[in-house]
Amino acid sequence: xxxxxxxxxxxxxxxxxxxxxxxxxxxxxxxxxxxxxxxxxxxxxxxxxxxxxxxxxxxxxxxxxxxxxxxxxxxxxxxxxxxxxxxxxxxxxxxxxxxxxxxxxxxxxxxxxxxxxxxxxxxxxxxxxxxxxxxxxxxxxxxxxxxxxxxxxxxxxxxxxxxxxxxxxxxxxxxxxxxxxxxxxxxxxxxxxxxxxxxxxxxxxxxxxxxxxxxxxxxxxxxxxxxxxxxxxxxxxxxxxxxxxxxxxxxxxxxxx
Amino acid sequence: xxxxxxxxxxxxxxxxxxxxxxxxxxxxxxxxxxxxxxxxxxxxxxxxxxxxxxxxxxxxxxxxxxxxxxxxxxxxxxxxxxxxxxxxxxxxxxxxxxxxxxxxxxxxxxxxxxxxxxxxxxxxxxxxxxxxxxxxxxxxxxxxxxxxxxxxxxxxxxxxxxxxxxxxxxxxxxxxxxxxxxxxxxxxxxxxxxxxxxxxxxxxxxxxxxxxxxxxxxxxxxxxxxxxxxxxxxxxxxxxxxxxxx
Numbered sequence: 160x161x162x163x164x165x166x167x168x169x170x171x172x173x174x175x176x177x178x179x180x181x182x183x184x185x186x187x188x189x190x191x192x193x194x195x196x197x198x199x200x201x202x203x204x205x206x207x208x209x210x211x212x213x214x215x216x217x218x219x220x221x222x223x224x225x226x227x228x229x230x231x232x233x234x235x236x237x238x239x240x241x242x243x244x245x246x247x248x249x250x251x252x253x254x255x256x257x258x259x260x261x262x263x264x265x266x267x268x269x270x271x272x273x274x275x276x277x278x279x280x281x282x283x284x285x286x287x288x289x290x291x292x293x294x295x296x297x298x299x300x301x302x303x304x305x306x307x308x309x310x311x312x313x314x315x316x317x318x319x320x321x322x323x324x325x326x327x328x329x330x331x332x333x334x335x336x337x338x339x340x341x342x343x344x345x346x347x348x349x350x351x352x353x354x355x356x357x358x359x360x361x362x363x364x365x366x367x368x369x370x371x372x373x374x375x376x377x378x379x380x381x382x383x384x385x386x387x388x389x390x391x392x393x394x395x396x397x398x399x400x401x402x403x404x405x406x407x408x409x410x411x412x413x414x415x416x
Numbered sequence: 417x418x419x420x421x422x423x424x425x426x427x428x429x430x431x432x433x434x435x436x437x438x439x440x441x442x443x444x445x446x447x448x449x450x451x452x453x454x455x456x457x458x459x460x461x462x463x464x465x466x467x468x469x470x471x472x473x474x475x476x477x478x479x480x481x482x483x484x485x486x487x488x489x490x491x492x493x494x495x496x497x498x499x500x501x502x503x504x505x506x507x508x509x510x511x512x513x514x515x516x517x518x519x520x521x522x523x524x525x526x527x528x529x530x531x532x533x534x535x536x537x538x539x540x541x542x543x544x545x546x547x548x549x550x551x552x553x554x555x556x557x558x559x560x561x562x563x564x565x566x567x568x569x570x571x572x573x574x575x576x577x578x579x580x581x582x583x584x585x586x587x588x589x590x591x592x593x594x595x596x597x598x599x600x601x602x603x604x605x606x607x608x609x610x611x612x613x614x615x616x617x618x619x620x621x622x623x624x625x626x627x628x629x630x631x632x633x634x635x636x637x638x639x640x641x642x643x644x645x646x647x648x649x650x651x652x653x654x655x656x657x658x659x660x661x662x
Binding site for chain 1: 461493496498500517518
């Protein structure tokens with residue numbers, strides 16, 4: 160019985176370490192191939208459009224409602240001790256430091272991270288990745304590098320937009336619906352938020368961009384087992400990335416700031 | 417010439433290739449036959465350098481590909497063309513873009529020259545004028561022919577075919593066989609074909625080898641093969657079931 164437990168724990172631990180090793184290996188390979196010609200700028204731009212531009216709508220939508228609900232909740236909380244005027248500052252601070260980068264990353268992960276895993280997974284099971292290798296084209300350089308850089312470059316931009324529209328949403332609820340003085344709202348916001356808060360959010364988003372594209376690529380690239388395998392890879396990519404984003408935001412906040 | 421010397425390959429506890437040695441002559445078509453799961457595709461992937469053997473050597477002319485660095489291996493791979501079982505066309509690209517892809521990656525050409533090269537390759541497989549179509553709009557046979565055009569885009573001197581006629585009707589099978597024979601003759605290519613289709617095998621092969629449980633159990637010209645006394649070979653050729661062949 161005890162041997163079986165050790166066996167199971169050991170097997171799980173080995174599987175985890177092998178997965179982690181695979182992800183790290185793909186990361187280092189991608190970094191090495193980034194600086195090896197030919198540089199495929201067109202692929203990068205295509206991926207930036209897919210990950211960035213095409214995620215804009217969902218990021219704006221979730222940003223507006225995050226700001227609105229944040230304003231509404233903080234209003235009800237602060238009203239209990241007459242601190243409604245702090246609402247603008249709290250909304251901006253929460254969005255810049257935490258909500259903006261995390262919500263953006265989760266949304267982009269759901270939309271683009273899953274699509275990356277599914278696309279690369281399909282390419283793997285239909286031998287399209289083997290075909291690339293047979294044409295003397297390195298699949299990591301051709302498929303993974305542009306996706307990772309697109310994620311790293313576009314997530315900060317999307318996060319900035321998410322924070323901005325979140326503040327607009329919060330302003331709408333606070334000033335228009337709940338009749339807080341606009342001057343007070345803006346004043347508290349400007350006083351409470353510092354440049355370092357925004358930097359914190361943006362730095363986090365760079366890491367999140369790397370995490371969601373790297374895991375999506377890794378899972379897709381190593382897919383096996385036909386259509387079922389593609390489905391499994393996609394689910395695993397989204398779940399693992401989401402968990403890593405949530406753990407990552409805690410670790411980054413406690414380590415870096 | 418392609419030479420495989422004493423190749424061993426296992427996946428975990430399963431031994432797929434056992435001390436396999438094989439010589440594939442240049443400028444001829446060699447067909448590898450054998451039962452499903454017998455290691456044929458693994459063998460083909462060793463020749464391409466996609467899988468490295470546990471032990472043994474693989475020589476492409478005077479180069480041992482297991483010793484090559486990735487950059488040199490890619491240089492060798494430019495000499496190869498490969499027709500995958502399902503074509504492996506890139507879904508996100510049109511037919512024209514698929515055929516143009518390897519040329520664009522490895523050769524410097526003007527847009528007009530590239531267009532001309534693509535239409536020439538498509539004409540070669542009897543599919544002129546479909547450059548704008550997407551792979552999803554094509555039938556199985558057309559996809560394979562487009563894949564063949566793409567495989568020949570860099571004018572390879574070694575062509576590998578992984579079950580080129582599986583899933584095709586007899587007329588399309590004959591058409592693909594005809595294409596293999598014609599292109600092999602015309603460009604004097606070395607062709608390595610994996611096939612289960614016995615009629616097709618005898619139509620295209622200069623040499624046949626049979627793989628069973630990771631070993632070559634018979635090899636020679638189609639005539640030698642027909643007269644083989646090996647029970648396994650005869651069962652396979654006649655498509656008959658016996659206790660030994662399972």
